[in-house]
Amino acid sequence: QKEVEQNSGPLSVPEGAIASLNCTYSxxxxxxxxxxxxxxxxxxxxxxxxxxxxxKEDGRFTAQLNKASQYVSLLIRxxxxxxxxxxxxxxxxxxxxxxxxxxxxxxxxSVKP
Amino acid sequence: xxxxxxxxxxxxxGMTNKxxxxxxxxxxxxxxxxxxxxxxxxxxxxFVYSLEERxxxxxxxxxxxxxxxxxxxxFLHLHTLQPEDSALYLCASSQERxxxxxxxxxQFFGPGxxxxxx
Numbered sequence: 001q002k003e004v005e006q007n008s009g010p011l012s013v014p015e016g017a018i019a020s021l022n023c024t025y026s027x028x029x030x031x032x033x034x035x036x037x038x039x040x041x042x043x044x045x046x047x048x049x050x051x052x053x054x055x056k057e058d059g060r061f062t063a064q065l066n067k068a069s070q071y072v073s074l075l076i077r078x079x080x081x082x083x084x085x086x087x088x089x090x091x092x093x094x095x096x097x098x099x100x101x102x103x104x105x106x107x108x109x110s111v112k113p
Numbered sequence: 114x115x116x117x118x119x120x121x122x123x124x125x126x127g128m129t130n131k132x133x134x135x136x137x138x139x140x141x142x143x144x145x146x147x148x149x150x151x152x153x154x155x156x157x158x159x160f161v162y163s164l165e166e167r168x169x170x171x172x173x174x175x176x177x178x179x180x181x182x183x184x185x186x187x188f189l190h191l192h193t194l195q196p197e198d199s200a201l202y203l204c205a206s207s208q209e210r211x212x213x214x215x216x217x218x219x220q221f222f223g224p225g226x227x228x229x230x231x
Contacts, residue, residue: 004155032218043203043222044156088156092218100169101220103156 002027004091006104014112019076021107023089026070032092033065033072038106039085048074079111115139117223119204125229128194134226136187136204145187146220147179148203156203162187163209194230201225 003026013019021035032051036044050056050063050072062075072091076083086106093100117138126132138145147159161169162181176198178190187204205220 034219036222043201043225046219046221049219090156090220100158100161101156101218102158105153105155 002091002093002102004089004102004104006087006089006107008105009108010110011107012110012112013079015079015081017079017111019079019083019109019111021074021076021087021089021109023072023074023091023104024070025072025089025091025102027091027093027102028067028070030067030070030091030093033063034090034092034101035061035063035072035074036088036090036103037083037085038088044088076109079109081111081113084109084111117204117206117221119223119226121226122224123227123229125231126191126194127231128196130194131190131192133191134189134202134204134228136189136223138185138187138204138206138221138223140206140208140221142206142208142221143184144207144209144218145181145184146205146207147187147189148205148222150201150203150225160189191228194228196230199228199230201227 005024035048037047038044048063050065056063060077064073086108088106089104090101120135144163149157159173160179165181180188203225204223207218207220
């Protein structure tokens with residue numbers, strides 16, 4: 001059973017701080033990794049994708065991937081109240097149906113003003 | 114219209130009704146997906162269509178029947194549902210591609226249909 005694990009939270013950080021969200025996955029064959037943001041009552045919105053080991057930065061967001069440790073993280077710098085949402089980690093495994101993303105349950109982030 | 118659209122946004126139906134959910138993508142993608150999102154559970158993949166062929170059916174009960182008439186449209190036909198089928202049903206699309214043996218598959222979601230089965 002391929003799994004993606006996330007701490008459900010809630011993770012509470014003060015405004016302006018760095019929020020660190022973590023995700024582990026079970027399938028070593030995983031090739032592609034994604035972070036989605038989901039506001040309450042809304043659908044998931046893709047915010048980051050990462051395919052190779054190391055860091056990938058996009059504005060205030062940095063995704064980090066370590067395939068040896070089967071670990072992917074998302075850092076949000078200068079957190080804003082508008083970042084308060086549930087963050088979903090998703091993993092795409094090579095082989096079989098390429099379209100299959102396995103999602104974690106999500107981590108709820110709360111940024112306090 | 115842009116992105117991925119879904120209709121209706123809200124649906125209430127009885128257990129004996131038949132209804133359909135519609136999804137349309139305006140992104141020129143070649144793959145479309147149905148997901149179910151229930152409270153306290155991760156997103157569950159239901160069906161995958163790639164180039165209009167169904168390539169995945171994740172042990173979904175037969176009371177859910179997908180249809181993909183072309184690469185831009187996807188339907189989910191519902192009949193004799195159960196109360197536990199109440200959930201947010203999400204459609205997504207992607208441009209599937211393989212480069213150097215790795216799959217690149219950024220999926221983009223529609224707004225979802227909130228389904229309540231009485």
